[in-house]
Amino acid sequence: MKKQIFFTIQIDCESTQHALRDPALGERAIRGLGDVFARTATKGTFLVIPGDIAVHAAIYKELEAQGHEIGLHLHPAEMGMDEFLGVLSADAQRTVISEAMDRFAQAMGRKPLGFCPGYGSANDFTFGVLEELGFTHGLVSIPTRNLPQCACVWGNSSLDPRYPHRYNRVLSGDVDFVDLPPTVDPESRMWGGGHPQDLRVELVDAKNHWYTMDKSVRRQIMQKTPLRQWHAITHNVFDFSDPRNFRRETYIGIVNGARQIAEREGLAFQPATLAEIAAAYRKVVPRETAAGQKLKLDTRGRTFNHP
Numbered sequence: 001m002k003k004q005i006f007f008t009i010q011i012d013c014e015s016t017q018h019a020l021r022d023p024a025l026g027e028r029a030i031r032g033l034g035d036v037f038a039r040t041a042t043k044g045t046f047l048v049i050p051g052d053i054a055v056h057a058a059i060y061k062e063l064e065a066q067g068h069e070i071g072l073h074l075h076p077a078e079m080g081m082d083e084f085l086g087v088l089s090a091d092a093q094r095t096v097i098s099e100a101m102d103r104f105a106q107a108m109g110r111k112p113l114g115f116c117p118g119y120g121s122a123n124d125f126t127f128g129v130l131e132e133l134g135f136t137h138g139l140v141s142i143p144t145r146n147l148p149q150c151a152c153v154w155g156n157s158s159l160d161p162r163y164p165h166r167y168n169r170v171l172s173g174d175v176d177f178v179d180l181p182p183t184v185d186p187e188s189r190m191w192g193g194g195h196p197q198d199l200r201v202e203l204v205d206a207k208n209h210w211y212t213m214d215k216s217v218r219r220q221i222m223q224k225t226p227l228r229q230w231h232a233i234t235h236n237v238f239d240f241s242d243p244r245n246f247r248r249e250t251y252i253g254i255v256n257g258a259r260q261i262a263e264r265e266g267l268a269f270q271p272a273t274l275a276e277i278a279a280a281y282r283k284v285v286p287r288e289t290a291a292g293q294k295l296k297l298d299t300r301g302r303t304f305n306h307p
């Protein structure tokens with residue numbers, strides 16, 4: 001059987017955010033994305049803040065019935081807390097995430113299993129709290145994004161899906177949560193060097209995204225990663241329902257490029273939700289085999305030889 005490469009896109013849904021407050025645009029965006037996913041035969045994972053899930057639940061139920069995934073996105077400031085999850089204590093994270101889960105469950109009739117914090121903001125308590133609350137997967141890390149001003153510092157964390165370390169968010173370990181970082185090019189720096197170019201639809205055009213996908217798949221093949229995947233992102237703040245919308249055209253261009261690269265590499269193009277990629281990862285890398293990362297003594301800082 002031909003080897004696969006998964007393709008996924010997550011949509012952070014936050015049209016009711018205080019800075020935006022445009023749920024009508026949010027609705028056009030998610031309906032338009034449903035349409036463009038059908039036309040491109042791809043699948044979306046909509047990660048939704050509580051304010052959006054309350055007003056658009058009926059549409060999310062339709063999207064879910066079409067095979068897309070609906071999970072939780074969180075901007076704690078919308079719930080009267082600090083804006084950044086990564087500055088909160090374990091207790092405060094547990095409180096704010098639980099409250100958001102309850103609001104999600106009220107609208108959708110079930111608890112969310114997928115999670116993504118705003119800005120990729122997290123600290124060393126975050127993964128343990130997510131595991132405890134029953135989340136199974138999500139995008140938390142953004143490898144090489146270093147924005148301390150957003151409590152988002154990831155250094156050289158894994159470029160590929162992983163189980164995170166229990167006490168150090170940057171390391172890999174055995175937390176029962178599959179962290180699914182977005183596809184990034186660590187060498188192309190933006191925003192004053194703090195942010196890697198990623199597969200964010202609205203960041204650049206399709207041609208530019210082609211290079212990021214091409215570089216990523218070459219690395220994954222060379223490093224023989226347990227599973228191959230591309231992970232794109234966008235937000236429900238663009239009018240994806242307009243056929244001439246530039247972001248919509250960019251997404252279609254990304255999918256066409258991804259299919260072309262997959263074919264060149266002899267890989268089967270496999271559209272998937274985040275939940276499906278997490279499940280596939282758990283199958284090829286059983287969590288029981290994932291021990292905490294063992295670190296080795298680094299002696300490069302010594303200026304003389306010990307006897």
Ligand SMILES: [Zn+2]
Pocket residue numbers: 012014073075117118119
């Ligand atoms: Zn957000």
